[in-house]
């Protein structure tokens with residue numbers, strides 16, 4: 001049976017997929033997301049334009065939304081890199097307390113401040129907000145994020161100081177605040193106040209391109225640090241280079257260039273035995289040139305434009321075996337050129353312009369083959385040895401030799417282009433011109449819309465951008481690391497910017513079709529922004545800036561391509577054939593299965609026919625055949641449908657006796673096993689309470705599972721509160737409804753045998769009878785309390801968005817207190833007449849935030865249902881809301897039991913009645929003007945009601961619905 005059934009389901013879902021793909025994406029209502037998280041996401045969405053199309057679906061975790069991943073209904077990652085988002089980041093983001101990974105990078109349309117509430121995200125390990133347009137200061141609260149490993153605020157418009165609180169981020173590995181307008185000094189710890197010197201796990205200090213000032217504190221560095229990159233370039237630092245920086249043995253890149261540092265260079269620089277790049281250019285350093293003997297790892301050295309004492313070209317330079325780039329421009333060097341300089345085995349670029357180098361230039365024609373550029377512009381070289389034949393660019397412009405021996409040679413002209421710049425080779429594609437906006441893919445030689453961006457390397461260990469093997473290596477690394485098709489990455493016209501950053505324009509091409517879909521953009525962009533991509537060695541630290549991707553790509557992603565549809569059709573056909581092949585077997589199997597399935601009820605039917613026996617559990621619950629059920633509902637006539645939900649549909653039916661009933665028919669696929677069904681019936685048959693909807697009968701026949709309940713005429717509480725039933729509930733009635741439902745639940749918890757946790761308490765599961773007494777309905781999700789008496793059931797989280805107990809979410813352990821939480825939400829609904837989640841606002845949080853006991857009206861003017869304002873006594877409202885908040889405490893242990901809730905509400909109701917007897921005295925009633933009292937739920941109010949545009953108010957279903965006017 002199981003197998004056969006599964007097969008049918010596979011075929012069915014196969015065709016359903018086909019249908020959906022051809023038509024459109026229907027909204028799916030699935031309550032998989034924790035209420036506060038859902039509310040926060042909706043608030044975020046409301047403040048941002050261009051969120052992915054999938055964000056129109058109802059359930060962020062269940063749908064799921066692009067860029068979101070969840071764990072047990074809690075949002076753990078939120079990545080929307082390069083989505084062309086515009087707007088601001090709502091402070092509600094602080095509610096996503098399980099968030100570990102937040103990436104909004106590369107959305108230059110995001111402006112406004114980084115919300116302070118970001119400091120509530122205590123589980124955050126990566127906070128990536130680079131290349132947006134955030135303004136204002138770095139929130140101090142970021143210092144609370146003790147788990148943070150990556151903090152990247154690079155390339156925004158942030159102002160103010162670096163908060164000292166960042167020093168509390170003891171797990172921080174990556175701190176990038178570069179390219180902002182930050183001012184002030186670098187904070188170091190002092191007494192109890194933290195500082196950046198506390199960041200003992202940090203490997204990256206990227207503070208470049210700001211307006212930071214003051215001296216670089218000596219206390220900032222110590223031998224306990226593990227920094228590899230210190231990028232302080234392009235700031236306004238003054239004072240000396242602290243010698244303590246040489247204690248950081250792990251250092252690979254030290255960029256202090258483009259500041260106003262003075263004094264002499266610390267003599268212990270050659271303690272930095274692993275350093276690859278040292279850039280001290282553009283400061284006011286004095287004294288002798290540093291002696292870098294022994295720093296054999298150095299690839300890139302720039303000491304240009306300082307005020308060092310005049311010096312011959314230091315002899316230690318000629319021992320630097322790894323040096324690829326040597327830059328010493330601006331007046332310090334004098335005297336002759338050591339011949340061995342050109343023999344450095346790795347040297348590619350030698351830039352020594354504007355010095356006083358004199359004498360004879362002796363070049364051997366067999367100097368190293370790497371050499372690309374030798375720039376002696378504006379020196380005093382007066383002669384060359386042998387005839388010059390260089391394979392590299394040699395610049396002698398501005399030397400005496402250019403007015404004598406070498407006049408009019410190419411060496412005495414300034415080259416227009418120093419060296420060729422790399423671009424991916426497209427020659428094999430021939431001459432193809434692409435339509436506007438498209439580019440030629442090196443992978444397919446076809447035109448498509450690539451995802452374009454810039455990879456910016458801030459400390460490459462080379463300056464040669466013509467050597468293709470280096471950049472084909474980068475391309476290879478990109479497409480393999482990103483799992484893209486080979487050669488689908490295109491680099492073009494690389495260049496060095498004014499900061500000596502290597503800028504590599506990069507295009508990522510779709511491997512088929514002409515667009516990349518949104519999730520692919522997200523994936524590529526996040527991979528690059530969150531530093532998962534590791535470039536080949538020598539490129540150094542980078543960041544990624546993307547261009548907005550054309551939106552057609554996103555809409556393309558929504559509909560299936562015709563080839564996908566063909567694929568589905570073929571797939572479905574194959575399945576159908578399979579089905580026929582298995583038909584024989586399946587039919588036989590089904591016959592047996594049917595017998596087996598009916599088995600659990602055999603004893604019951606026997607008992608019923610004999611009128612006595614061993615099944616007292618089902619006393620009072622009748623067995624109906626499927627044909628009976630058909631008859632009662634007029635063959636499940638559509639017009640008799642009174643509710644629908646995940647479980648199936650509910651029909652109004654009439655028994656031969658004339659009694660009206662609600663008939664709940666499980667849809668195929670949500671039926672339970674026969675034993676479970678039997679258990680449920682046994683359970684429900686024992687539950688009798690005036691505030692619980694009673695079960696009258698059941699049907700387990702022809703593969704159908706049907707429950708037959710008493711019919712409750714006035715629909716659900718949710719409908720009445722929304723104004724859809726036309727029944728107005730005054731304040732006293734609402735308190736009474738709360739009491740009724742609380743009593744029903746207390747019975748389930750404490751008197752039912754075995755006790756029952758409802759699991760789905762919500763206003764659409766509370767029904768109102770003809771006298772507006774409340775009855776709790778829907779035990780479809782009920783679970784028995786286990787016999788061991790531990791008081792909880794560990795089970796997969798189920799329930800409805802907005803009502804779910806946060807602790808249940810965390811622990812997955814269902815307790816009575818989970819119902820208490822949901823009931824507290826219903827109580828707040830009674831006060832506000834709004835669904836728990838509306839327009840991104842979660843009622844529990846709203847009320848908690850609004851409540852102010854010192855205020856005359858308890859601070860609830862905004863939230864209170866206006867139709868009950870004039871008649872609510874302040875005392876009872878305070879007590880009622882206070883109780884609701886107790887019920888919705890985060891910690892289950894702080895919530896009252898259902899029995900205690902009953903007692904409290906009884907007291908509130910008595911108080912209300914007492915007040916009533918004293919008649920409407922002005923002192924106890926609220927002096928708030930009444931809006932439309934006894935003319936409730938006018939257009940305006942019902943419009944604000946339950947049919948919110950963001951969240952369709954979805955009761956799983958209701959037994960009764962729509963107006964049964966009396």
Ligand SMILES: *[C@@H]1O[C@H](CO)[C@@H](O)[C@H](O)[C@H]1NC(C)=O
Nearest residue numbers: 270291292293294314315316
């Ligand atoms: C540089 O330092 C080395 C040893 O550290 C020493 O042998 C050498 O003489 C020094 N060179 C100069 C120019 O001071």
Ligand SMILES: *[C@@H]1O[C@H](CO)[C@@H](O)[C@H](O)[C@H]1NC(C)=O
Nearest residue numbers: 334335336356357358359360
């Ligand atoms: C080169 O410059 C140095 C120092 O400025 C000077 O002492 C020397 O005489 C010069 N040599 C030649 C050949 O001009």
Ligand SMILES: *[C@@H]1O[C@H](CO)[C@@H](O)[C@H](O)[C@H]1NC(C)=O
Nearest residue numbers: 369370371466467468469470
């Ligand atoms: C390019 O660079 C690589 C190292 O990255 C080197 O092995 C190769 O010889 C260089 N090629 C040229 C033409 O300079």
